[in-house]
Amino acid sequence: MQTLPTATGFAARGAIAALKARNVAIAPLLQRVGLSEADLENRQHRIPATAQAKLLEYAAEALEDSAFGLHLAEQANPREAGLLFYVASAAKDLGEALTLLERYLRIITEAARLILTRTQDSVVVEIRFVGLGRHFVRQNAEFGFAAILKALREVSGRNIRPTRLTFMHARNSNLKEFERFFGCPVEFGAPSDQLSLSKETLSLPLITGDPYLLETLQPFCDAAASERRTGSGTLRALVENEAQRLLSHGKTQKHRIAKSLGLSARTLSRRLAEEGTTYEEVVDHLRQSLALQYIKDPRLSFGEMTWLLGYEGSSSFSHAFRRWTGHSPSAARRQKQLPAPH
Numbered sequence: 001m002q003t004l005p006t007a008t009g010f011a012a013r014g015a016i017a018a019l020k021a022r023n024v025a026i027a028p029l030l031q032r033v034g035l036s037e038a039d040l041e042n043r044q045h046r047i048p049a050t051a052q053a054k055l056l057e058y059a060a061e062a063l064e065d066s067a068f069g070l071h072l073a074e075q076a077n078p079r080e081a082g083l084l085f086y087v088a089s090a091a092k093d094l095g096e097a098l099t100l101l102e103r104y105l106r107i108i109t110e111a112a113r114l115i116l117t118r119t120q121d122s123v124v125v126e127i128r129f130v131g132l133g134r135h136f137v138r139q140n141a142e143f144g145f146a147a148i149l150k151a152l153r154e155v156s157g158r159n160i161r162p163t164r165l166t167f168m169h170a171r172n173s174n175l176k177e178f179e180r181f182f183g184c185p186v187e188f189g190a191p192s193d194q195l196s197l198s199k200e201t202l203s204l205p206l207i208t209g210d211p212y213l214l215e216t217l218q219p220f221c222d223a224a225a226s227e228r229r230t231g232s233g234t235l236r237a238l239v240e241n242e243a244q245r246l247l248s249h250g251k252t253q254k255h256r257i258a259k260s261l262g263l264s265a266r267t268l269s270r271r272l273a274e275e276g277t278t279y280e281e282v283v284d285h286l287r288q289s290l291a292l293q294y295i296k297d298p299r300l301s302f303g304e305m306t307w308l309l310g311y312e313g314s315s316s317f318s319h320a321f322r323r324w325t326g327h328s329p330s331a332a333r334r335q336k337q338l339p340a341p342h
Contacts (some may be wrong), residue, residue, distance in 0.1 A: 004234075006046040011143055013040050015059040017091075024158050029058050039155050043082075049111030056139035063295040066297065068137045069139035069303060070181060073136035073146030078154055080148075087221050090214035095202035097155065098125065101148065105222045106228040112144065123202055123321045131267050133240040135289045138169045141193050146181060149195070157207040159183070165196055166190035168245065172299035189259045189308070191245065218332050235261075235271050239279065240286050247287075247310035276320065281331040288324045291317075295333050302329055 012035070019026050019342050030036060033051040040047070060068035077086050084107050091097040102114040110134050117124040127144055129137050145165065155159050161183035171188040178186040192203045256281070258268040272279055287309050295303045308315040321329045 001198075002092070005049040006045070006228075007052050007054060007109040007111060008082065008107075009040050009045075011072065011140065011147075012047060013056050013080070014053040014072050015044055015056050016040060018068075018072060018075070019059055019062065024059075024062050029055060029062065030331075032058060047195065049109055050111075050136065053111070053136045053140045055138075055159075057136060058142065060134055060139050066171075067142070067177050069141070069143035070146050070177060072139075073143045073150055074181065076150070078147065078149055078151035081108055081151070083217065083221060083224060087153070087214065087217040087324050089206065089208040090210045090217060091155075091206055092209045092211070093206060094152055094156055094197070094204045095123070095159070097152065097206060098123065098197075098202070100221075104225050107221065107224045110228050121199045123197050123199075125197065127193045129275075131234065131243065131285070133237050133289075134168065134244045135277045135286060138293070141169065145195050146191070149182065155206045155208045156181055156204050158204060160197070160201060160204075161227055162195045164196040165294065166192065168193055168293065170300065170304075171297070173297050177247075185224040187288050189248070195285075234275055235268075236275055236277060236282055239268070239282050241273070243283050243286055244290070247290075248308050250310050252310055282295045283321075287320065291321055291324065291329075293313060295321075295329060298333070305329070 004318060012075065016026055016030075016037075019029070025036070033054045034049060035055070039045060056069060056072070065071060067285055084101070084104055087104060088097040088100045091100055098116055100116075100183050103115050105112060105114045112132055113128045113130060115126040115128060117126065125148070127141060131139070132140075149160060149162070163184060164183055165178075165186075166184050166187045168190060169188060175188075239257055242257050246252050246256065254268065255265045258265045261268065262269070269279060272282065290309060291305065294300050294308065301313060302317070304331060306314050311317040311320070318329055321327070321332065325332055327335070
């Protein structure tokens with residue numbers, strides 16, 4: 001039996017506070033993702049990570065703020081992440097703090113892995129989402145990197161600036177907002193979600209460093225992390241994430257995706273059938289969800305959307321979009337309200 005990943009609700013509680021501050025009714029959004037206020041009020045209660053991811057997407061939609069994840073992280077108090085923040089803040093330098101974040105991230109979310117790759121002059125910090133459809137973690141990915149950077153700036157007392165930042169999802173709006181906050185070039189539509197820091201940055205000492213606190217907290221972190229084994233989630237989510245990575249390259253044939261997941265095409269079909277779906281349905285739903293996101297970005301041309309979704313021509317994209325929504329892409333873009341991804 002596969003285990004769906006859970007989270008502490010750190011980002012979800014921040015999203016609800018932001019919605020309330022703007023007098024947006026939260027009950028319909030919570031119902032839409034299968035949560036209640038009581039679920040979030042109890043900080044000892046974990047929530048499905050997919051519910052948190054969808055809540056951030058729907059909050060961005062309700063507030064008409066496509067950069068909601070970034071803005072949410074800017075307003076967040078890193079201390080609300082709890083044990084994870086305090087153990088990282090006790091490290092001697094930023095390099096050790098990142099190592100601790102990599103080791104213990106699953107304490108606050110089982111749906112993401114932090115992977116550090118060190119080179120001779122830098123470290124690459126990569127976020128990989130597990131058990132979540134990648135098309136539902138746009139706001140989560142932006143919130144995650146912004147929250148990590150804000151925490152590193154706070155514990156070091158320095159305006160830390162990455163040398164480079166990349167996101168897998170597409171974005172043609174609010175680009176200056178991201179460059180302003182991160183202080184470096186930001187690339188969207190990249191092969192992975194990565195943040196790079198220089199070797200000099202890694203050696204910066206923390207103003208909050210406390211070896212005695214670190215020694216005290218690590219046994220608690222080890223115990224908490226051992227209870228939080230990252231679940232693989234559904235095969236559907238794995239297929240969606242791999243397909244999204246390859247959509248714009250036109251390489252989403254079933255046998256390619258199956259091979260990348262270490263399966264035969266026949267096994268992939270059989271296991272998806274056990275989850276009540278087919279490969280063709282998964283890819284079609286993925287394209288639909290992405291299209292409904294892209295159509296809201298006025299700076300993204302229909303030609304760019306056609307390419308990002310892996311269609312050979314604009315007529316194929318237009319036909320699919322009309323099948324999903326009953327409208328042409330141009331007519332849908334003129335509408336204020338669009339059907340949301342399921």
